Amino acid sequence: xxxxxxxxxxxxxxxxxxxxxxxxxxxxxxxxxxxxxxxxxxxxxxxxxxxxxxxxxxxxxxxxxxxxxxxxxxxxxxxxxxxxxxxxxxxxxxxxxxxxxxxxxxxxxxxxxxxxxxxxxxxxxxxxxxxxxxxxxxxxxxxxxxxxxxxxxxxxxxxxxxxxxxxxxxxxxxxxxxxxxxxxxxxxxxxxxxxxxxxxxxxxxxxxxxxxxxxxxxxxxxxxxxxxxxxxxxxxxxxxxxxxxxxxxxxxxxxxxxxxxxxxxxxxxxxxxxxxxxxxxxxxxxxxxxxxxxxxxxxxxxxxxxxxxxxxxxxxxxxxxxxxxxxxxxxxxxxxxxxxxxxxxxxxxxxxxxxxxxxxxxxxxxxxxxxxxxxxxxxxxxxxxxxxxxxxxxxxxxxxxxxxxxxxxxxxxxxxxxxxxxxxxxxxxxxxxxxxxxxxxxxxxxxxxxxxxxxxxxxxxxxxxxxxxxxxxxxxxxxxxxxxxxxxxxxxxxxxxxxxxx
Numbered sequence: 001x002x003x004x005x006x007x008x009x010x011x012x013x014x015x016x017x018x019x020x021x022x023x024x025x026x027x028x029x030x031x032x033x034x035x036x037x038x039x040x041x042x043x044x045x046x047x048x049x050x051x052x053x054x055x056x057x058x059x060x061x062x063x064x065x066x067x068x069x070x071x072x073x074x075x076x077x078x079x080x081x082x083x084x085x086x087x088x089x090x091x092x093x094x095x096x097x098x099x100x101x102x103x104x105x106x107x108x109x110x111x112x113x114x115x116x117x118x119x120x121x122x123x124x125x126x127x128x129x130x131x132x133x134x135x136x137x138x139x140x141x142x143x144x145x146x147x148x149x150x151x152x153x154x155x156x157x158x159x160x161x162x163x164x165x166x167x168x169x170x171x172x173x174x175x176x177x178x179x180x181x182x183x184x185x186x187x188x189x190x191x192x193x194x195x196x197x198x199x200x201x202x203x204x205x206x207x208x209x210x211x212x213x214x215x216x217x218x219x220x221x222x223x224x225x226x227x228x229x230x231x232x233x234x235x236x237x238x239x240x241x242x243x244x245x246x247x248x249x250x251x252x253x254x255x256x257x258x259x260x261x262x263x264x265x266x267x268x269x270x271x272x273x274x275x276x277x278x279x280x281x282x283x284x285x286x287x288x289x290x291x292x293x294x295x296x297x298x299x300x301x302x303x304x305x306x307x308x309x310x311x312x313x314x315x316x317x318x319x320x321x322x323x324x325x326x327x328x329x330x331x332x333x334x335x336x337x338x339x340x341x342x343x344x345x346x347x348x349x350x351x352x353x354x355x356x357x358x359x360x361x362x363x364x365x366x367x368x369x370x371x372x373x374x375x376x377x378x379x380x381x382x383x384x385x386x387x388x389x390x391x392x393x394x395x396x397x398x399x400x401x402x403x404x405x406x407x408x409x410x411x412x413x414x415x416x417x418x419x420x421x422x423x424x425x426x427x428x429x430x431x432x433x434x435x436x437x438x439x440x441x442x443x444x445x446x447x448x449x450x451x452x453x454x455x456x457x458x459x460x461x462x463x464x465x466x467x468x469x470x471x472x473x474x475x476x477x478x479x480x481x482x483x484x485x486x487x488x489x490x491x492x493x494x495x496x497x498x499x500x501x502x
Contacts, residue, residue: 319429415490
């Protein structure tokens with residue numbers, strides 16, 4: 001086709017300048033994403049063509065011009081043009097140049113309507129569950145009374161780091177030793193068995209222990225193994241939200257049973273599974289009486305049921321007599337005992353375990369192997385095994401019992417003296433938080449929480465642990481706080497209360 005001389009001498013240089021500017025902007029964007037220059041240039045030109053910035057019939061710069069612009073070799077540019085030709089985006093004509101052949105269909109909608117995705121029943125149940133709440137935006141947090149934290153300043157980091165570094169040094173030699181051992185590092189399971197026999201009276205054996213990524217993974221896998229859709233599962237009222245979510249995810253129905261000062265009120269339930277926190281009820285802190293412990297074991301025997309015993313933080317006990325776990329009384333192998341190292345070591349060390357009835361060991365290993373064909377955190381498992389066998393772990397527990405015991409006594413007294421008109425604070429012999437019941441109206445409780453948040457003070461709203469409408473309640477964590485932080489937090493709560501009550 002014969003070209004207009006005005007087009008050749010005036011329009012083409014202008015178009016070329018526009019193309020060069022577009023290439024420069026897009027090219028540098030793709031340089032951050034792709035390792036090789038030619039790939040960045042290829043994707044930059046392809047994007048410009050696909051979006052219509054370089055339209056059908058437009059002539060591209062020569063390889064010499066494009067190479068000079070971006071300070072790359074002509075060979076790289078020619079390689080890019082060859083790739084675009086092969087993909088059908090451009091055509092190269094000898095003596096004329098390279099032209100865009102791809103044509104954008106502007107009649108199509110810019111965004112295709114999204115086709116609804118049909119999830120499985122399990123997927124639908126999961127999507128109906130609320131995500132864990134993040135702290136609302138607002139004033140910076142000054143004092144955090146929430147639970148689940150430890151005083152990591154007291155942790156023996158020097159000793160722990162020594163064991164971790166030893167495992168890092170030996171990583172290459174050991175990385176494939178336990179590639180398929182879903183049950184967990186054997187020396188760690190042996191160390192856990194020794195620790196439980198010595199401190200909890202549980203006749204545990206390493207071959208009955210399965211190590212998981214925190215106690216929540218244990219609870220979820222047990223629910224998946226034992227609960228069918230529609231099955232009633234007995235839970236305490238109130239109880240840990242994660243347990244109820246694990247049951248609901250399987251299609252099971254959490255059936256709440258009231259807890260009093262002696263623990264869960266035992267009935268002759270028609271259920272194959274019970275979740276319970278007998279050593280220290282979550283969240284109130286009450287201890288299951290010996291009489292009710294025997295009643296629970298008798299019930300499990302009659303029904304052929306399994307009891308999941310969640311022993312989440314009773315390692316820390318500074319008052320009263322030692323509490324015997326249900327598993328220590330279990331004569332018929334009906335109790336699955338769940339423990340964790342999250343509270344006793346570091347919150348980010350997500351290692352939990354279960355001491356299982358014999359009939360559940362192999363199913364649990366198979367279930368865990370499905371999720372983790374190659375088990376995670378083996379380096380941490382090895383370090384923890386060495387840490388426990390050295391004696392550092394039990395020394396740390398003994399020291400933290402003294403530390404937390406003193407913090408609890410101080411904190412409970414301060415709360416009682418300063419906020420006793422607002423809350424009833426339950427006493428406890430163990431654990432890392434104090435459960436309290438609000439004395440005033442629900443509206444006043446909500447207003448106080450809002451006013452405290454504005455002042456930078458937050459706590460755990462315990463009403464979320466109930467399935468039935470409860471009285472307003474709160475959990476105040478203390479394990480991670482200094483005395484000064486406790487005083488400051490209480491001072492700010494009182495200021496907030498004065499601001500809304502006057």
